[in-house]
Amino acid sequence: MTFYTDPRIRFAARVLQYLAIQLALIYLSSHQALVTPSFIYQGF
Amino acid sequence: MSGDPPRLTNPSVHHLGPALVSLVLSVVGLVGAAGIAPRWARAHLDALGPANLPQKNLGVLLQREAALAPAIIPLYGSSELVRPSEFRASEFFAQRPDGFAVSPVGGRGTPLLVTLQEIGAVGTAFAGRKVIVILSPSEFLRADARSQYAGNYSRLQSEIVIFGSQFDLAFKRRVAQRLLRFPEVLDADPVLRFALHRLVDTAPLWRAGYYLALPFGRLQTQVGRWLDAVSVLELLARQPSYRQAVPAVSQPLEWGSLADSAMRVYRPRAAHNPAGFEDAHWKQFQPNYRTQRGRTTDSIFRSDLQGSPLWTDLGLLLEGLKDLGAEPLVLSPPLPGQYYFSYLGLSPSVWQVYYRRLRALTSATGARLATFEANNLDPFLSRDPFHPSPVCWVLLDRTIDEFSHDILH
Numbered sequence: 001m002t003f004y005t006d007p008r009i010r011f012a013a014r015v016l017q018y019l020a021i022q023l024a025l026i027y028l029s030s031h032q033a034l035v036t037p038s039f040i041y042q043g044f
Numbered sequence: 045m046s047g048d049p050p051r052l053t054n055p056s057v058h059h060l061g062p063a064l065v066s067l068v069l070s071v072v073g074l075v076g077a078a079g080i081a082p083r084w085a086r087a088h089l090d091a092l093g094p095a096n097l098p099q100k101n102l103g104v105l106l107q108r109e110a111a112l113a114p115a116i117i118p119l120y121g122s123s124e125l126v127r128p129s130e131f132r133a134s135e136f137f138a139q140r141p142d143g144f145a146v147s148p149v150g151g152r153g154t155p156l157l158v159t160l161q162e163i164g165a166v167g168t169a170f171a172g173r174k175v176i177v178i179l180s181p182s183e184f185l186r187a188d189a190r191s192q193y194a195g196n197y198s199r200l201q202s203e204i205v206i207f208g209s210q211f212d213l214a215f216k217r218r219v220a221q222r223l224l225r226f227p228e229v230l231d232a233d234p235v236l237r238f239a240l241h242r243l244v245d246t247a248p249l250w251r252a253g254y255y256l257a258l259p260f261g262r263l264q265t266q267v268g269r270w271l272d273a274v275s276v277l278e279l280l281a282r283q284p285s286y287r288q289a290v291p292a293v294s295q296p297l298e299w300g301s302l303a304d305s306a307m308r309v310y311r312p313r314a315a316h317n318p319a320g321f322e323d324a325h326w327k328q329f330q331p332n333y334r335t336q337r338g339r340t341t342d343s344i345f346r347s348d349l350q351g352s353p354l355w356t357d358l359g360l361l362l363e364g365l366k367d368l369g370a371e372p373l374v375l376s377p378p379l380p381g382q383y384y385f386s387y388l389g390l391s392p393s394v395w396q397v398y399y400r401r402l403r404a405l406t407s408a409t410g411a412r413l414a415t416f417e418a419n420n421l422d423p424f425l426s427r428d429p430f431h432p433s434p435v436c437w438v439l440l441d442r443t444i445d446e447f448s449h450d451i452l453h
Contacts (some may be wrong), residue, residue: 018061018066039191
C-alpha cells in the first residue's frame with residue numbers, strides 16, 4: 001500500500017485540509033467582526 | 045487488479061469523517077480560546093485598559109474584564125476618547141497616579157445608541173461598578189447620522205442585548221424600535237432582523253416569533269463570543285506592548301497647577317479666532333461657521349435640541365444602567381460658549397432645554413451628573429464644537445478622580 005492509498009494518511013490529510021480552511025474562516029470572521037468595522041466613519 | 049488503489053464507492057462519505065473531526069477540533073479550539081482569553085486579558089489589563097482598541101469597541105470580552113477590574117473605571121464616549129490630546133483621561137490616569145486607571149470605549153462618532161449596546165452587552169458585570177458616560181452636548185443638535193451608526197455598529201453587542209437575559213422583553217422592545225431605524229446594518233443578520241421585527245410587532249404572536257428566533261440568536265451570539273476571544277488572543281500575541289506591565293506611579297494631583305500647565309500648552313494654539321477653537325480647526329472650517337452664523341436662531345436651536353433622537357437613546361442607556369445595578373456618572377463637558385453665545389449670538393437660555401432634560405433623566409434613574417454649566421463661558425475649553433481642549437480635560441479628569449473616590453459633590 002503506498003503513502004497515498006493508506007486510508008489513515010488520507011483521512012489525516014483531509015482533516016488538516018478542512019482544519020486549515022476552518023481556521024482561515026475563523027481568523028477572517030474574527031477580523032471582520034471585531035477588528036475592522038464593515039464601514040469606517042470618517043467624520044468628527 | 046492488486047496494484048490499483050481501492051475504488052471509492054461514495055466519495056462524499058470519505059470527506060464526511062474528516063470534515064466532522066476537523067469541525068470538532070475547531071470547536072474545541074474555540075472553546076479553549078474562550079477560556080484562555082479572559083484570563084490573559086485580565087493579566088494584561090494594565091496595558092489593555094487605557095488603550096483605544098477596535099477589539100474593545102466592537103467586542104465584549106475586553107470591556108467586561110475592564111468593568112470587573114477593581115482599579116479600572118470604564119469611560120464610554122466617542123471621538124473625544126480617540127482624538128489625541130494632552131491630559132486626555134485615558135493617558136492621564138494610565139499609570140494609576142491616584143490608584144485607578146480609565147478604560148475608554150468608543151470611537152469616532154460613536155452615537156449613544158451604540159454606547160447603549162456596548163454597555164448592555166457587558167451586562168451584569170456592571171452590577172455595583174462605577175461607569176462613566178461622557179456626552180457631547182453639540183451632538184444633540186445633529187439628526188440621526190446613519191454613517192456614524194454604521195461605522196460603530198457591533199453585531200455581537202447588538203445580538204447579546206437582544207438575545208441575552210440581562211434585560212426584560214419590555215426594555216428590549218423599546219431598544220428594538222430604535223435599532224430598526226438603521227435597517228442597513230441588519231442585512232447580514234436575518235435572525236437578529238427577524239427577532240427585532242417580532243419585538244416591535246403588535247400582532248398577538250410576536251412573543252412566539254421572538255422565542256422561535258432565540259435559540260438561533262443565542263447560537264450566533266456564542267460564535268460571536270468565540271470570535272471575540274480569538275481577536276483578543278491574536279491582539280496579545282501580535283502586539284508585545286500590550287503584554288508589558290505598566291507600573292503604577294503614584295503622585296499627588298495638584299489640580300491648580302495641572303490646569304495652569306494645560307492652559308500654557310493650549311492657549312497659544314487657540315488665541316487667534318473668535319470662537320475660541322483650535323486655530324488650525326478654525327482655519328479649515330471657518331466658511332462653515334460663517335454660514336451658521338447667519339442662519340442659526342434661538343428658536344431653530346431650541347427645537348433641534350428638543351427634538352433630538354438622542355434623548356430616547358440616553359433615556360434607554362440610563363435605564364439599562366439602572367437595571368444592571370451600575371453606579372453611573374454622566375459627564376456633560378462645558379459648552380463651547382464663546383462660539384454659541386459670542387460668535388453665533390445665541391441666548392444662553394436656549395441650552396436650559398438640554399440641562400433640564402439631562403437633570404430629569406439622570407435623577408429619574410439615579411445616575412450622577414456633572415454639567416460644568418458654570419464653565420460654559422470660560423475660554424479655551426473647546427477645540428471645536430465636539431471636542432474638549434486640554435484645559436477642559438483637566439476639569440474632566442478632576443471630576444473623574446473625585447467620582448472614583450466618592451467625593452464628587
